[in-house]
Amino acid sequence: MKVRNLHEDEKPPIELLLEADPSRKLVVEYVQRGDCRVAESDGNTIGVYVLLPTRPGTVELVNIAIAESHRGKGLGKQLVMDAIQVAKSRGFQTMELGTGNSSVDQLALYQKCGFRMVSVEADFFIRHYEEEIYENGIQCRDMIRLSLEL
Structure with a gap:
């Protein structure tokens, strides 16, 4: 698997991003504002994530998705670790992310990568x-917020 920046003239893999976040409006908005990186294997996009600076020194991992046919192979962890390395190399001190209360596997993955739960935004998914x-x-009702000091 090779991970690279999305080229300026390249369209982001919206359908793959929508697997992690069903709001097309939100996905299109944060892809335009953030840094999109794609994971490829044999010339095919198999994963994607988006980093979005939110405050001075802080970046948020706003979306991460692996193609269904490639799940369960540790690629999600590789992408999270790539995002951490990219954020560190760009001088960020903190990485944040949010996931749904029902995202049991994702919550486990993020904690295995060093993230800690810091807050809950009650009814986030009901309101938005x-x-x-x-x-x-x-x-999925509540947004579980996690953070990692880089």
């Missing part, structure tokens, strides 16, 4: 998304 979201048989 038109349709109900369910994962693992759980309604």
Whole structure:
């Protein structure tokens, strides 16, 4: 797997990003403002993430997605670690991210990568998304915020 910056004239893999965040409006907005990196294997895009500076010294991992056919192979962890390295190399001191209360596997992954839970934004997904979201048989209601000191 090779991870690279999205080229200026290249379209981001919106459909893959939508697998991690179902709001096309939000995805398009933060892709335009953030730094999109794609993971490739044999010339095919198999993963993507977006980093978005939020405050001085702080960057947020706003989206990370792996193509369904490549999940369960440790690629998500590789992408998170790549994002951490990129953020460090760009001088950020803190990386933040948010995920749904129902995203059980993602919560485990982020903690394995060193992130710690710092807060909960109650009813975030109820207020900001038109349709109900369910994962693992759980309604996604709250945003769990995590942080990592770089």
